[in-house]
Amino acid sequence: MKPVLFLLLSFPLLGALLVSLIGRHLSRRAVETIACTAVAASFILALTAFLLSGQKAYSLTLARWFAAGSFQVGLDLYYDPLAAVMALMVTFVSSLVHLYSVGYMRYDNGYIRYFCFLNLFVFAMLVIVTAGNLVFLYLGWETVGLCSYALIGFWYEKPEAANAGAKAFVVTRLGDVAFGIAIAICWVTLGHLSVSGIHDSAAGIDASRAGIIGCFLFLAAIGKSAQLPLSVWLPDAMAGPTPVSALIHAATMVTAGVYLLMRFFPVIQASMPLMAVIACVGILTICFGALGALIQKDIKRILAYSTISQVGYMFLALGAGDVAGSLFHLIAHAFFKSLLFLGAGCIIQALHEEQDIFRMGGGLRQKMPQLFWLFLAGTAALGAFPLTAGFFSKDRILLAVFLQPQAGYKLLWVIASMAAMITPLYAFRLFIIVFFGKSQSPSGPAKASPTSVPDVMTRVLWPLAFFSVFLGFLNLPLNWAGKEWLAQYLAAVPGSAMELHASSKMESAMQLGSALLTIIMVIVACIYYGTRVESVETGTETLLSKMQALFRNGFYLDRLYQTRITAPYRAAAGLLWQKVDAGWLDAGLNQSARSFLTLAETLRLWTTGRVSRYVSMMVAGFALILCSLTLAWWYLLI
Amino acid sequence: MTIPFTHMLFLAILLFVMGAACAMTRKNLFLILIGVEVMLNAAGIAFVAAAMRWLDMNGQIMVLFVMTAAAAEIAVALALIICFQRQSGSTNADRLSLLKG
Amino acid sequence: MTVFNIIFYIAAAIVVGATGLAITRKQVVHAVCYLVISFMGTAVLFYILGAPLLAALEVIIYAGGIMVLFLFVVMMVKDTPPSIDKPSRVKRWLPAMILAGTSALISGLLVFADPGNRLRPPIVTGTPQEFGNILFKDYWFPVEIASLLLLAALIGAHYLGRRADHPEDTP
Numbered sequence: 003m004k005p006v007l008f009l010l011l012s013f014p015l016l017g018a019l020l021v022s023l024i025g026r027h028l029s030r031r032a033v034e035t036i037a038c039t040a041v042a043a044s045f046i047l048a049l050t051a052f053l054l055s056g057q058k059a060y061s062l063t064l065a066r067w068f069a070a071g072s073f074q075v076g077l078d079l080y081y082d083p084l085a086a087v088m089a090l091m092v093t094f095v096s097s098l099v100h101l102y103s104v105g106y107m108r109y110d111n112g113y114i115r116y117f118c119f120l121n122l123f124v125f126a127m128l129v130i131v132t133a134g135n136l137v138f139l140y141l142g143w144e145t146v147g148l149c150s151y152a153l154i155g156f157w158y159e160k161p162e163a164a165n166a167g168a169k170a171f172v173v174t175r176l177g178d179v180a181f182g183i184a185i186a187i188c189w190v191t192l193g194h195l196s197v198s199g200i201h202d203s204a205a206g207i208d209a210s211r212a213g214i215i216g217c218f219l220f221l222a223a224i225g226k227s228a229q230l231p232l233s234v235w236l237p238d239a240m241a242g243p244t245p246v247s248a249l250i251h252a253a254t255m256v257t258a259g260v261y262l263l264m265r266f267f268p269v270i271q272a273s274m275p276l277m278a279v280i281a282c283v284g285i286l287t288i289c290f291g292a293l294g295a296l297i298q299k300d301i302k303r304i305l306a307y308s309t310i311s312q313v314g315y316m317f318l319a320l321g322a323g324d325v326a327g328s329l330f331h332l333i334a335h336a337f338f339k340s341l342l343f344l345g346a347g348c349i350i351q352a353l354h355e356e357q358d359i360f361r362m363g364g365g366l367r368q369k370m371p372q373l374f375w376l377f378l379a380g381t382a383a384l385g386a387f388p389l390t391a392g393f394f395s396k397d398r399i400l401l402a403v404f405l406q407p408q409a410g411y412k413l414l415w416v417i418a419s420m421a422a423m424i425t426p427l428y429a430f431r432l433f434i435i436v437f438f439g440k441s442q443s444p445s446g447p448a449k450a451s452p453t454s455v456p457d458v459m460t461r462v463l464w465p466l467a468f469f470s471v472f473l474g475f476l477n478l479p480l481n482w483a484g485k486e487w488l489a490q491y492l493a494a495v496p497g498s499a500m501e502l503h504a505s506s507k508m509e510s511a512m513q514l515g516s517a518l519l520t521i522i523m524v525i526v527a528c529i530y531y532g533t534r535v536e537s538v539e540t541g542t543e544t545l546l547s548k549m550q551a552l553f554r555n556g557f558y559l560d561r562l563y564q565t566r567i568t569a570p571y572r573a574a575a576g577l578l579w580q581k582v583d584a585g586w587l588d589a590g591l592n593q594s595a596r597s598f599l600t601l602a603e604t605l606r607l608w609t610t611g612r613v614s615r616y617v618s619m620m621v622a623g624f625a626l627i628l629c630s631l632t633l634a635w636w637y638l639l640i
Numbered sequence: 641m642t643i644p645f646t647h648m649l650f651l652a653i654l655l656f657v658m659g660a661a662c663a664m665t666r667k668n669l670f671l672i673l674i675g676v677e678v679m680l681n682a683a684g685i686a687f688v689a690a691a692m693r694w695l696d697m698n699g700q701i702m703v704l705f706v707m708t709a710a711a712a713e714i715a716v717a718l719a720l721i722i723c724f725q726r727q728s729g730s731t732n733a734d735r736l737s738l739l740k741g
Numbered sequence: 742m743t744v745f746n747i748i749f750y751i752a753a754a755i756v757v758g759a760t761g762l763a764i765t766r767k768q769v770v771h772a773v774c775y776l777v778i779s780f781m782g783t784a785v786l787f788y789i790l791g792a793p794l795l796a797a798l799e800v801i802i803y804a805g806g807i808m809v810l811f812l813f814v815v816m817m818v819k820d821t822p823p824s825i826d827k828p829s830r831v832k833r834w835l836p837a838m839i840l841a842g843t844s845a846l847i848s849g850l851l852v853f854a855d856p857g858n859r860l861r862p863p864i865v866t867g868t869p870q871e872f873g874n875i876l877f878k879d880y881w882f883p884v885e886i887a888s889l890l891l892l893a894a895l896i897g898a899h900y901l902g903r904r905a906d907h908p909e910d911t912p
Contacts, residue, residue: 611737613672618664643749648790651753655760662764670769670815674776678760681783681803684795692790697875700792704876707802708887712894714807718814719901725818 003054004062007079007132010047010089013040014125018118025114037117038100041124045093052086057494059083061134061198073189078134080197084329084495087488088131088261091333095253095340096124098462102344103245105456106351110243116156120249123149127254130261136185136195139265143181143226143258147174150255154242163241173235177225177259184218191215197265201496204268213273219266220280227259227313229287234560236310237294240302244347247302251309252340257332260316264325268496271323278410281321281403285414285421287314290557292424296431297553300357301346304432308384309339311425315399318418322411324402326489330477331399333488334391337473338383341466345377348455348463349436359435367437370455374437376463381433383470385426385524388517394474396422397513404512419516426520430527439531479509648689655682669721669731673714680710744854748847749789755843756782769815773808778840780804794869 017040025033059082067075100120107113126149129142148171155167189195191211192203204212223229228236236256240247250256263270263280270276291311298304312335319328350357352370367374383392400422404415477488552558608619655678662675684703691699721731728735756779763775780803787796876884 611734613669613733613736614664614667617660617672621660621664642743643746647753651757651786654757658757658760658764666764668769670811671764671766671772673811674769674772675764677776677803677807678764678779681780684799685783685786688787688790688792688795691792697871700795700872701876701880703787703792703795704798705883705887707798708891711802711807712890714810715894715898716901718810719898722814722818723901731818 003051003060003081004064006047006051006054007060007062007081008064010044010051010093011079011125011128011132013044013047014121014128016040018121018125021114021121022118025118030113033114033117034104037121038097038104040121041093041097041100044124044128045090045097048086048089048093051081052090055081055083055086057083057491059198059494061196063134067138075135075137075195078138078196079132080134081132082495083491084264084325085131087329087333087491088257089128091336092124092127092131092253095336095466096120096127096249098466099245099249099253099340099344101462102248102347102459103243105459106243106245106347108456112156116153116243119149119152119156120246123153123249123254127258130258134197136188136197136200139197139262140181140185143222143262144178146226146255146258147171147178150174150239150250153246154239154250156242156246160241162238166235166238166241170235170239173232174225176232177222180218180221180225181262184215184222187215187218200266201268204266204272204496207269207272209273212269213276216266216270216273216276217279219262219270220276220283223259223262223317224283225259226262227256227317228310229259229283229314229317230290231559233287233290233310234563237303237306240300240306244302244343244350247306248340248343248347251305251343252336256309256313257316257336260313260320260328260332263317263320264328267320267325270320277321277323278408279321281318281411281414284314284317284319284321285417287311288318288418288421290314292421292428293553294557295428296424297550299360299554301349301359301362301432301436302343302357304359304428305339305342305346308425308428309335311421312339312384315396315418318414319399319402321414322399322402322406324399325495326477326486326492327395327398327402329492330488331392331395333476334383334395334470334473337466338380338390338392338470341376341380341463341470342384344459344463344466345373345380348373348459349377351459352455359432360439362436362439370460372460373463376460376467377433377437379467379471381429385429386422386516386520387426387524388520389474390471391469391473393517393520394477394479396425397516398477398479400516401509401512419519422516423519423523426523427527430524431531434528434531479513645689645693648692649686652682652686652689655679655685658682667733669724669733672733673717673721677710677714680706744850745789747850749786751843751847752782752785752789755779756786770812773811773815777804777808780808794872 017037020036020040021033025036028036059080062079062081064077064079067077069075100117103116103120107116110116122145126142126145130139130146131142133139133142151167151171153167154170155164157163158167185195188200191207192200192215194200194203225232236251239250242250270280288311291307291309291314295304295307295311298307312331316328316331316335319325319331348370349362349366352366352373353362356362379390383390386392386396400415400418403411403418477486479486555561608615659675659678659680659682662678663672664675666672666675684706687699687703687706689699691697724736725731759775759779759782763772763779766772766775780799784796784799784804787793787799
């Protein structure tokens with residue numbers, strides 16, 4: 003097991019090192035091959051580990067990292083079913099994204115930097131997934147942040163890309179700080195940092211302590227997973243290359259926060275209020291993301307907001323105590339969201355960097371029939387169309403929320419269900435406008451040509467589409483004669499053993515209800531968006547237009563941060579720079595330096611270069627010393 | 641011995657000041673050296689006088705060391721002067737002005 | 742007021758006078774000659790003050806060794822001498838006259854005060870034997886250091902005083 007896990011981690015790292023160190027001496031094809039092979043090998047190893055491990059949990063130490071007194075940190079690994087599923091998903095999606103990138107980045111000259119960071123990204127995420135202690139996990143966590151910064155700002159010549167990278171980094175940094183605090187608290191209160199140790203001691207600690215640790219972990223997760231109120235970086239992160247977006251949203255970044263909470267779920271579980279808070283943040287984010295996605299025009303932004311919303315579902319599931327449901331949705335989401343993003347990448351490239359859905363012109367259906375069906379699969383899964391992966395995963399989450407005994411959860415269930423109605427609406431709005439819409443710019447569709455997209459970019463979408471549609475059978479509900487395989491598999495993971503005590507009838511009723519609702523909403527979307535062209539704003543301030551503006555701008559969260567935090571901070575920084583630093587400190591230093599210069603200029607006159615002058619000075623000095631000695635002696639005598 | 645100790649000291653001080661004045665005011669390197677010698681000699685007289693005053697041999701022995709130091713100093717100093725003279729063709733101390741600020 | 746007291750003051754006067762002349766000369770050779778006189782007087786003072794060995798050393802080392810070295814170097818160095826105006830005959834002989842006069846005075850004093858030549862300095866604190874005993878018993882270490890100093894001075898002087906045959910070696 004140990005060599006398998008070691009290689010699992012080292013292949014992407016090796017790939018990144020090879021690409022970065024000798025990449026410039028190799029041909030483009032070689033670099034691409036190295037990067038893709040590294041991740042593909044990682045996937046094969048993840049599969050091997052998955053098959054070898056069964057349901058056991060492994061705690062391994064690869065090497066000692068550092069030690070300070072009793073504080074010892076090793077390169078520990080912890081591999082259990084949860085990590086196994088995550089590792090499989092991450093490596094699988096990443097391999098496909100790598101392959102896709104070969105096509106997508108075919109004209110970009112920064113491919114060495116790109117593939118290096120892409121590999122490193124996968125490595126960092128795998129570290130997060132398999133880390134056996136908090137510090138090692140933190141390493142992966144930070145590296146993920148670094149890679150996201152580098153890849154979102156990949157086209158750093160464009161100011162908005164560079165800014166988006168910096169924004170992602172800074173905002174997730176807030177969460178990272180919380181993570182650091184959580185590690186410190188863990189060490190102080192629990193005395194050790196290993197994952198298994200924390201699982202063991204989680205049962206023994208009291209609720210308030212668990213709440214504090216969990217709270218900081220939760221803050222960290224909020225930052226990485228772009229939940230409210232730290233969600234602002236994700237829509238801007240679209241400035242990066244589209245495959246990177248797919249990677250961030252599906253496999254390597256946004257899911258890290260959710261995974262962190264799953265990993266330490268025993269601690270979080272110990273505090274009921276924290277669970278409620280997580281659920282509330284989840285539900286708020288669901289609504290925020292769904293409403294935002296409903297009104298955006300940029301295809302990638304729509305998908306970004308939908309990610310925020312979908313990750314909100316994962317948090318909601320965790321808040322309801324359903325780790326298996328959360329993971330189920332995470333996996334399903336990874337497949338359909340990467341599918342959608344990669345599909346969107348094809349569309350964007352086919353239309354020459356056109357990202358506005360209203361200018362795509364609807365001609366794509368005829369020109370790219372393959373893509374049409376692929377995108378339809380992704381949209382259906384996102385919109386939780388019956389029998390797709392999204393349908394089963396979302397249903398399970400709603401059921402778990404509904405089954406929570408507290409009354410508050412019933413309210414959450416209602417809201418979540420309503421938000422779940424919006425999901426197919428925005429998903430199919432996107433789909434219909436892109437593929438059936440009427441172009442507002444006549445030049446748009448004429449340029450679209452299927453040949454402008456390499457085959458590899460559409461080919462890698464097929465497996466993703468397959469899983470988006472059929473992944474639901476991984477965890478078929480009991481009333482479908484399913485075995486809930488995923489939940490069973492995860493049963494050994496601490497904190498995830500949750501039975502959904504629902505009668506088969508109730509379950510069926512809920513599924514039927516949500517299926518019906520979804521289909522209705524899809525029809526509504528088809529009718530509503532299929533028949534009208536988005537009207538250009540008339541300028542009248544109706545309530546509707548106001549709300550649209552509100553949603554479009556993400557509830558002005560950005561502007562709030564801008565005016566309330568960033569602007570005062572900038573002002574303070576400017577003040578410190580210009581007044582305090584340049585005005586006082588620098589000027590003071592300059593002044594004192596100048597006074598020393600003047601002093602030196604004055605003293606310089608003494609060095610006349612005349613020996614006699616030196617001698618007389620020496621004599622005077624000796625005389626002074628003698629006089630003082632005499633005085634001292636005299637004083638002592640008296 | 642009826643010579644007052646103060647007279648001896650006065651003599652020593654007088655000589656010392658003369659030597660110092662010479663070292664300070666003259667420009668010729670040799671004369672500066674002469675001034676230094678005079679100062680050392682004055683110190684010797686003071687030592688011997690003190691040895692006399694307290695009937696202690698240590699003072700006299702110190703004069704021997706002073707002489708040694710003077711001999712060494714003169715040897716090196718003269719070599720330096722020769723060296724300098726070869727370079728600049730002069731023994732004027734004001735020509736030694738490379739340290740001028 | 743013994744005869745030694747008188748001799749002390751006379752010697753002191755000679756020392757001060759010779760030193761004063763020495764430090765005011767323009768000609769270095771003159772200054773050195775006056776300084777020799779000054780050292781001689783100092784030797785007399787040392788003798789009177791009970792340090793006969795030091796008196797001898799003063800004459801040998803200072804007046805005899807150092808000053809002669811000085812003279813040699815002064816003569817070696819080609820300095821542009823200030824124009825020597827030949828002094829008058831009287832002026833040329835005056836120092837010698839004074840010296841001779843003083844010598845005669847001291848000799849007369851001694852003969853007058855002590856016809857039987859039994860006069861000894863009142864206190865001899867340091868006979869050469871005593872001096873050597875203390876020097877090599879209590880001060881053997883400083884003596885070694887002093888010898889080291891002299892050696893260093895010797896080497897240094899040799900190094901500095903070399904002919905500049907090899908330009909790259911010259912200091």
